Amino acid sequence: MQGIRGFYQLTETIKEQLLNDVNVNTVTTGDITEIDLSKQTIFPLSHIIVNNVITEEQYLSFNITVMSMDVVDESKEPTEDIFRGNDNEQDILNTQLAVLNRLTMLLRKGNLHSDLYQLDGSPNCEPFYERFENKLAGWACTFDVFIQNDIDICS
Known part of the structure; x- marks a missing residue:
């Protein structure tokens, strides 16, 4: 069977890896403007965008952006720490960067x-x-991933 390791396989693999992360509830793909982002239950959310693919003889090179995000909650309490503010924005930046760092390290050496x-x-x-x-x-994390080009034109 030709073309087994292609678009579907790569996006499904990244999706499954993201869903294994404790800091991800939902993974989506495609046009981000078509996702119903008003639903609080889907967060934290990671979104996969395939920007382009370069086809070579031996491999396919996918340029991918993964957006990992969460809803910023503001406290109604007065701000006591002007560095951190009165919301969870820095917590979100910390956890969602860890999600992307874990994913890219698994692609690098895992x-x-x-x-x-x-x-x-x-x-x-x-x-x-x-x-x-x-x-x-x-x-928003953008990176390139190589996968084997398994199309055989000799068959």
């Missing part, structure tokens, strides 16, 4: 790497604050 899902280069993680309608914070 079980995903040995299963031939291999990180190429260094991931770039960029924080975001108060995004979307319900004040979400988190990280």
Whole structure:
């Protein structure tokens, strides 16, 4: 069977790895604007975006962005710590960066790497604050993953 290790296999593998993380409740993919982000029960959420794929003879190189996020909760209590503020934004940034760091390390040297899902280069993680309608914070992490190109044109 040709084409077993392709788009589906990679996105499913990343989804399963993210769902194994204690700091992820839901994993989605596709256009983020089509996700109902108003539902509190889906958070913390990770969202997979396949930006592009480069096809080579021996491998496929997927450029992927994973957004990991949660809802910022503001306390009604007066702000006592001006560095941390009166919300959980720094907690979200800490936990969601850990989610992405764990994922990329598994692609770099862990079980995903040995299963031939291999990180190429260094991931770039960029924080975001108060995004979307319900004040979400988190990280967008972009990286390249190589997988074997198993299309055989000789058959």
